[in-house]
Amino acid sequence: MTSSTPRRPGPIALAALAIWIGLLVAISLWVARASYGWLPVQASNAAPLVDGLFSFETGIGTFVFLGVISVMAWVMLVHRAEKYDESDAEPIEGNTRLEVIWTAIPFVLVMAIAWYAIQINTELGVLGPMEHIHLRDSQEQQGGYPGDRLPAEQVEVIARQWSWEFRYPSQHVSSTELHLELNRPITFRLVSEDVLHGFFIPAFRLKQDVIPGRAIDFSLTPTRLGRYRLRDSQFSGTWFAANQADVVVETAEDHGLWLKQAAAAPLQSGLSVAAAEYTEQQTNPRGGWPTVVPAPPPQVNVPGSSSLPHDA
């Protein structure tokens, strides 16, 4: 490998380069700040941590991207061959020092990012979303009301093809709309009756697959009042896209009131867009291929709605 020393750039070129790098840094900082706006509202204590990390990587990524694109744009503008110039350029075959530098810099950079991310991971684990997985015991497999065998503070989340059911064991309440108390840590017990589902609340920045045959404990703390979407994030079949539910974060008083009213409400069919669409199609077929029949809507105290305006 023949090494060659590039010509020393003059002071004007160095100053121009410094100004250009300064400009790229400024743009990157601006994009990093703007990146918060690309994400939904922050509604859990995990969200600021995730968003901070995303903004950090967006800033670094913008700088790297613009740096590479600057070089490409420069060579396309300045190093173009003249028309009818068939000659070759000066043969520079490599430069070991440069190779070492551009191996070391990305290495240090990605390890720094990884170290930062591991800190956030640990912090998130302390905050809650560190799941504990165990097999569902035979009694649980039979279904039935979990009130007498789950810890009182847990909320059971049952995913089905295609509906979400939430059970509050201590109050004997079940619902197809998830209600949570502001700033109070909550632990879910995620179970699936059929296939893989994904418990994904974008405003909380949290997601956990729900795995049939296992019960997964999953904790989080909501930090913002409002109505948010819970979406199924692991493909679950025909009505996967319609398998959504609302998450309502409310004050302690409102939550207590809701639980009280819900406990008094009679059981009725819960929200299941899939079941509704399926029934509709039985009378009014629109073609397509055979499908798994949706599970009947769960019988709940509070059905909720699929069409209320949501914050994220």
Add this chain to the structure above:
Amino acid sequence: MTSTALSPEPPASWRRYFGFSTDAKVIGIQYIVVAFFFFLVGGLLAMIMRGELITPEADLVDRTVYNGLYTMHGTIMLFLFIFPVLNGLNNLLIPTMIGAPDMAFPRLNTAAFWLVPVFGILLIASFFLPSGPATSGWWSYPPVSLQNPLGHLINGEFLWVLAVALSGVSSIMGAVNFVTTILRMRAPGMGLFRMPVFCWTALAAQTLQLIGLPALTGGAVMLLLDLSVGTSFYRPEGGGDPVLYQHFFWFYSHPAVYVIILPVFGIFSELFPVYSRKPLFGYVYVCLASFIIVGLGLIVWVHHMFPSGVTQWMRNLFMVTTMLIAVPTGVKVFAWLGTLWGGKIRLTTPMLFCLGGLFNFVFAGITGIMLATVPIDIHVSNTYFVVGHFHYVIYGAAVMGVFAAIYHWFPKFTGRMPYEGLGKLHCLLTFVGANLSFLPMHPMGLMGMPRRVSSYDPEFAFWNVLASLGGFLLGVSIIPFLLNMISSWARGPKAPHNPWNAIGLEWLLPSPPAEDNFGEHVPTVISRPYGYGTGEPLVEHQADIERALTLQEAIR
């Protein structure tokens, strides 16, 4: 030496492209043409999907149909387009670049190719079954993939598993052949560190195929048994573990991404020197980086499973290994920039495709680091952010690299020059269409739109309209390409042996080369590839060979 160049051309009947040929150059073109047929089929499915997604409601097609479309789009584009098209390039380029007369096992090569239309027809046939095609995505995760509402033995999922298994057999046959050819059949004097980078990347990619494919095939066999015989490898109600499948699947299917992108790195490394008129910057490092990517690529698969319920230490470990891949990849990107720097840049169609592909690849690399970061991945995994990321890799970088390669080597293997104007139009439409279609997928995903949905909340509509318009533009972009290929192959100007003034053994063959390439007269390689501007010849008696080729072109 001159006798090679003056030997008569083989009787070039177009009929040989429709039969069982053992000539790697015929098989290569067969692979590429069949791959582009399936590219059009897969693209048509994508057009219908983007038509469905231009509005929030599920209104254009039934939800089951949408699920079938997205499943078949992914499966066709991977197993019937990108792998076959790259194997086509391998067939054309590996023997000619290393000076071999053909592949090591020509009949195995024929068999590997003819499996492609067989499993292609098998897969497409599933559209016509009563059950419809497979609808559980190209991952085909159980238990949803094991649900069989009609209860038929022959169902869409069954044909899907069969097709994927046959694709694996075909790929293993190809990989054995490519690795053997590269290791055993190089021209005299061509040590490994005088081998073109495309061959290095092909060697790396095919090594990955040999290591990874058995895991996928084993996983698929168990899936087939669960589906058809009622075993419980993955069925939770029988004590099986659905997450186990994900390990089998991703142990191969993540390295599969490197099987796709490594040869494209090879194409970039071949073409940037030609159109910059400079040697490849840091050739040895670029060669070695491919194998570092192979090693790391085998230990990153769990990053596809961060939300599947893996423990914290696994998440951290696989995040670190994934991020390390940025280092050898960075070495390559900087090597290409070093090659461009101070060159004499010629913005031909292949060069523009390479520059566009590099632009898209750098963007995809940055979103790749974000996806490797566990807390960010937890939020964006299984959303459109991932769809945007991998379409930047596969379409933005890999498909653009494949187009670059086709325009660059088209004259060599057809003997005709492609048209520059149509080529540049194709490049412009592809670049704009890809960015317009795939960039909006990133904000969609960040806002929380899951992938694989047939309907979505209205707040995602704006970005989906943009993505659909970009998608339709990509659909249009293929028209100038097809026009160019058909018309220039039929009546384009005759190509000289080295129209781009490139350095490489393949450019010392006539266009198109004789069936046995150099035949008995394989030149002896005496220097590194990419000696642009050094004045060093690549092979012994190079001036004589070139003079003979020029003479032959003058009298034809």
